[in-house]
Each structure stands twice: as C-alpha cells, then as structure tokens.
Amino acid sequence: MKRDSGKYFGLILMVGFGAIAIFRWHQTHLIFFLLLALRDFLAGYFFMKRTPAKLKAGHLVSIMSYVSTAMPLIYLPPTVDIKALLLASDLLAIVGFSIVTLATIELGTSLGISPAQREYVSSGIYKWIKHPMYLGYGIAELGLAMINPINISIWVMSSSLYFWRKRTEQNLLVG
Amino acid sequence: MKRFMRVITVVLALAALVQTVYVYAVDCNNAEIKKEEQSIKKLLELKELVKEGSESFADIAGENQNEFPIIKDENEFQAALISHMLKYLEAVGGKEAQKKFLEGGQFVTKCAGPGI
Numbered sequence: 001m002k003r004d005s006g007k008y009f010g011l012i013l014m015v016g017f018g019a020i021a022i023f024r025w026h027q028t029h030l031i032f033f034l035l036l037a038l039r040d041f042l043a044g045y046f047f048m049k050r051t052p053a054k055l056k057a058g059h060l061v062s063i064m065s066y067v068s069t070a071m072p073l074i075y076l077p078p079t080v081d082i083k084a085l086l087l088a089s090d091l092l093a094i095v096g097f098s099i100v101t102l103a104t105i106e107l108g109t110s111l112g113i114s115p116a117q118r119e120y121v122s123s124g125i126y127k128w129i130k131h132p133m134y135l136g137y138g139i140a141e142l143g144l145a146m147i148n149p150i151n152i153s154i155w156v157m158s159s160s161l162y163f164w165r166k167r168t169e170q171n172l173l174v175g
Numbered sequence: 176m177k178r179f180m181r182v183i184t185v186v187l188a189l190a191a192l193v194q195t196v197y198v199y200a201v202d203c204n205n206a207e208i209k210k211e212e213q214s215i216k217k218l219l220e221l222k223e224l225v226k227e228g229s230e231s232f233a234d235i236a237g238e239n240q241n242e243f244p245i246i247k248d249e250n251e252f253q254a255a256l257i258s259h260m261l262k263y264l265e266a267v268g269g270k271e272a273q274k275k276f277l278e279g280g281q282f283v284t285k286c287a288g289p290g291i
Contacts, residue, residue, distance in 0.1 A: 030198075031191040038187060042180065083206075087199045091192060098188035105180045124181065 010047035010113060014040045032094055039101040043111060050109040053116030061168055062114040068161035069113050072137070075154055078147035089143035096140025099125065103132035115169040131169070134162035204266060211263035218256050221246070 018040030025033035057065070078086060104111060106124040125132045138159050145155035225232055232246050246252050264273050 031187060031194050035184070035187040035191055038183065083199065083203060087195065090195045090199075094188060094191045094195060098184060101184045101188075102181060105177055105184065108177075124177070 006112070006114065007047045007050050010111075011044045014044035014047060018044060032090070032097070035094070035097055035101060039097060039104055042101070043104050046104065046107065046109050046111040050111060051118065053112065053118050055117035055172055057115040057168055057172060064161065065114040065165055068158065068165060071154065071158045071161065072141055072144075075141065075144040075151050076148045079149070080147050085146055089147045092143030092146075093140045096136045096138070096143070099129075099132050099136030099139065101136075103136060107133070115165060115172050117172050120173065131162075131166045134166055138162055207266040208263065211259050211266055214259040215256065215263060218252065218259065222252060 018037045021033045021037035021040055024030070025037065056062075078089070080086070102125040106121050106126050108121075110118040110121055112118065129135055141155050141158055145151045221232075232248050232252060246255055264270060
C-alpha cells in the first residue's frame with residue numbers, strides 16, 4: 001500500500017469549503033448552506049481518517065478527476081430573470097446536494113476524489129443508486145444549466161466527466 | 176452514528192426545500208407590491224400633469240403614458256387607479272381589512288366632489 005498524501009489535500013479543501021458555506025449561511029440564513037457545511041466538514045473528517053487505497057487509478061485519471069471536481073466552480077451566474085426557473089434551480093441544488101451528503105455519509109473513510117479501490121460500500125443510498133455522488137452533482141449542476149445558456153455546455157462536459165469517472169471506478173472495483 | 180447523520184441530512188434538506196419555496200413566495204409578493212406601488216405613483220403623476228398643464232388626458236395620450244393602456248378621460252383614469260390600488264391592497268394582505276372597512280361604513284370622504 002502506498003502512502004496516502006491526497007487525504008490532507010482533501011481535508012484542507014473540504015474544511016475550506018465548509019468554512020465558506022458557514023459564512024454564506026451567516027450572511028443569508030439559508031438552511032441550504034448548513035447542508036453544504038455538514039457535507040463539507042463530514043467529507044473533511046472522512047478524508048483525514050481514510051485508509052490508503054488498495055488500488056489507485058493512473059495519473060491522467062487522477063488529474064481528470066480533479067478537473068471534474070473543480071468544474072462546478074466555472075458555472076456562470078444566472079442570466080434569466082424568470083423567478084420560477086430560479087426557484088427550480090435552487091430546488092435542484094438542494095435535492096442534488098442532499099443525495100451527495102447521503103452518499104458521503106455512506107462512503108465514510110472510503111471517500112476519495114480520484115477513483116481508487118477501497119472498501120466496497122453497498123449500504124444506505126448505495127442500495128438504490130450505484131453512483132449517488134455523481135448523480136447528486138449532476139442534478140445540482142442541472143439547476144445551474146437552467147439559468148444560463150452557456151452553463152448548458154459546461155453541464156454537458158461535467159456530466160460526461162462524471163460518466164467517465166463512474167466507468168473508471170467500476171473498472172477499478174472489478175479489477 | 177450513520178443513522179443520526181442520515182436523519183440530520185434529511186431534516187436539513189426538507190427544511191431547506193420549505194425555506195426556499197417560502198423565500199420565493201415572499202419575493203414574488205414583494206415584487207408585486209413594488210410593481211403596484213410604481214403604477215399608482217405614475218398614475219398620480221399623470222393626473223398631476225393633467226392638472227398643471229390644464230390639458231386633458233386625451234391631449235397627453237401617447238406622450239407620457241408609456242406604462243399604461245392609454246387613458247383618455249377621467250373615468251378611465253379612475254378605473255386604472257382603483258384597479259392598481261385593489262391589487263396593491265391584495266398584495267399587502269389588506270383585503271380583509273378593506274372589506275371590514277367598507278362594511279363598517281367608515282368609507283366616507285369629508286370633501287365629496289368630482290374626481291379623486
């Protein structure tokens with residue numbers, strides 16, 4: 001087993017995102033940001049505690065996974081002023097991140113950004129959905145695609161990367 | 176522990192959904208109030224313009240009446256003003272108070288006369 005240095009990067013990243021979520025909650029009083037903070041701090045904790053992977057994907061796969069993880073940051077702000085669309089976008093974000101949070105809880109110390117073979121998880125939400133993390137992100141990002149036409153192309157790219165990561169993960173788990 | 180975290184997540188998610196819909200509803204209502212406020216303000220400005228210039232509504236129709244269907248006379252002006260005021264009252268949640276006010280017979284003007 002190799003030394004797992006990626007967990008520290010994951011820990012710092014997630015705690016940073018968690019702090020931003022808490023700040024946003026303090027600013028807006030929107031419960032959604034508490035949900036995000038819960039997810040981020042849990043992920044940070046699981047990263048810190050995780051066990052090294054039995055089998056890891058190659059460097060290219062790792063890089064692509066990090067690119068895919070960072071992609072939601074490039075979505076553009078809304079250009080539409082249709083309140084119903086903005087509401088639908090917010091609701092999709094909540095549903096998506098709820099799925100992501102539930103998946104994070106189930107993955108526990110098997111959590112990782114780059115595909116790797118760790119403990120196989122089949123409990124909780126994984127009983128019903130094979131890749132809830134990617135599905136959750138896909139749903140949340142669909143909301144962003146609805147409120148700016150340029151975001152549609154970003155969503156297509158992002159979803160393709162999720163699909164590719166899903167396949168790579170499956171191959172690793174089988175191998 | 177896992178079960179507890181799952182419950183917390185579901186509770187937060189449901190609360191966030193309810194709060195988002197509530198904020199949206201309040202936002203929509205505030206926008207409606209603002210819109211009606213603006214309409215009433217513009218109608219009163221139009222009335223002032225007619226008064227000051229001693230012109231009729233028909234004279235300034237098309238020049239300064241961009242926001243409304245063209246108002247040609249006092250009757251149309253009153254109809255438009257009442258319509259926006261009623262919409263405003265409804266948006267601020269004053270429909271019941273208005274009803275009580277009208278039923279109580281308190282709606283009597285001190286200076287009765289033509290116009291508003």
